[in-house]
Amino acid sequence: MDHIRTQPKRTFNKRTVIVVAAVAMVVACGVGLASVDFSTQRVDRDKVSVDTVRRGLMEVKVHANGQLVPRSVEYLASQVNARVLKKYVRPGATVKAGDLLAELSNPQLTASAAEAESAWKGSVNTLNASRADLRAMMINQEAALMQAKFALERAQRRLDAEQSLMPGVIPRVEHDATVLTAAQGREQVDMETRRTAAVRINVQEKLNADQARSDELKKAMERANDQVANLRIVAGIDGVVQEMNIDVGQQLQPGSPVGRIARPDDLYAELRVSAREANDVLAGQKVSVDTRNGVVGGTVTRVDPSVINGTVVVDVTLDGKLPAGARPQLPVEGTIFLTRIPEATFVGRPSYVKPDATVSVYKLDTSGHYATRVPIAVGKVSMDLMQVKGGLAEGDRIITSETGEWQGQDKILLK
Structure with a gap:
């Protein structure tokens, strides 16, 4: 005989369980939504950079691009x-x-140089002929002076002799004639002396004029020869040809650029520093120059006083x-070490920060979820660091990347 089995009575049926679970889920979602901050702007944590405030030695550096x-x-x-x-x-x-780098051609210059040389040689021959003629003229004049002196000497001796025989031996008329001859001889000597001096001056002036003419023609010849020599373009220094901007057959004018030669073993770096960062750059500061093939040290030797296109040449x-x-015009990157600040409070530098200014940064709380905008006092700035003079303490964390669309918010939430 079969017996009917009775099911035990259950406290909760299946429908009740489902209802309870749904209610619990709704309550949990309500609690979760209640804890979510919808009033604070959210920022993707992966899109921001965060740095921690440190204390110690800070090197103030300036970065600049340039060339050798x-x-x-x-x-x-x-x-x-x-x-x-x-x-x-x-x-x-x-x-x-x-x-010899290049050779030029100009037949007119060559012909002019030949003509100038011929003219100079002709002036030299003329000068030599004048010198010979004037020397003969001078000799003749000196001979005339000498004859006048000899005639005076004879007249003076005769006069002396007659005076010793006077009176009575030599007639008076004859003695007077001797006196007159001696006086005439003295005048003749004086005149020939003056004439000799004048001839000597005249000779010298004529020689000077001929010499000046010859010198002038010689300089003209040298100028013409220099122009001919300039038809050969030669290197003035040892080095490497950087440019050679001419072609065979090209017509050149005076002053037309031909090329450039540089010594590759004697280079210096020319850096272009941003004008706002160049205020503290001084001669004598150490520099590290990266040529992409190696790093070499250096020293600042000159800071250009002018600003060109927002940069200062160092x-x-x-x-x-x-x-x-390493070669001329090779692009390089330089790091100038401005100063070292011991026991400085510093942190990574946001790009918008300027030296010796008060700026606002976003400081993270202890949980690292919220960042609040706070004012800080900035001292010296380096290419990637800034000195903090107030507003932050060692261990604080701030956002160093660009603030972007949330720059106007006082508080942000990092998610």
């Missing part, structure tokens, strides 16, 4: 009106002083051997 510049440079230019006949070198060639003398591949 040769200290010894020769700029070549045409000195005459001529056509390029031959070109012997190309950029990159190593040359020595005196090496010259840096390089110390030691240059890295391989």
Whole structure:
């Protein structure tokens, strides 16, 4: 005989369980939503940079781009009106002083130089002929003076002799004639002396004039020869040809650029520092120059007083051997060490921060979820660090990246 089994009575049925679970979920969601901060702007944590305030030695540095510049440079230019006949070198060639780089052609200059040389040689011959003629003239005049002196000497001796025989032996008339002859002789000597001096001056003036003419023609010849010599463009220094901007057949005018030669072993760095960061750059400061093939130390030697396109040119003398591949116009990156501040409070520098100013930064709370905008006092700034003079303490954390669209918020939430 079969017996009917009775089911035990359950406290909760299935429907009740589902209802209770749904109610619990709704309550949990309500509690969660109640704890969510909808009033604070949310910022993706992965899109911001955070740095911690530290204390210790801070190096103030300035970063700048630039290039290597040769200290010894020769700029070549045409000195005459001529056509390029031959070109012997190309950029990159190593040359020595005196090496022929290019040859120009101008037949008129060559002909003018030949004519100038002929004119000068003719003036030299004329000068030599004048010198011979004037020397003969001077000899003749000196001979005339000497004859006048001899005649005076004879007259004076005769006069002395007659005076010893006077009176009675020599007639008075004859003695008077001797006196007159002696006086005439003295006048003749005086006149010939003056004439000799005048002739000597005249001779010298004529020689000076002929010499000046010859010298003038010689200078004209030298100028013409210099112009002919300028048809040969030669290197003035040892170095490497940087540019050679001419072609065979090209017509050049005086002053037309031809090329440039530089010494590759004598380079310095020319850095362009932002004008707002150049105030503290001084001669004597140490510099690290990165040539991409190596780093070399240097020293600031000159700071340009003018600002060009928002930058200041800083010259840096390089110390030691240059890295391989260093050459003129090679782009470089320089780091100038301005000063060292011991026991400084510092943190990573936001890009918008300026030195010796009061700025606002976003400071994280202890949980790291919220960041509140706070004012701080900034001292010195380096290329990636800033000195904090007030508003932050060691261990504080701030956002150092760009604030973007939330820069106007007093408080943000990092998610």
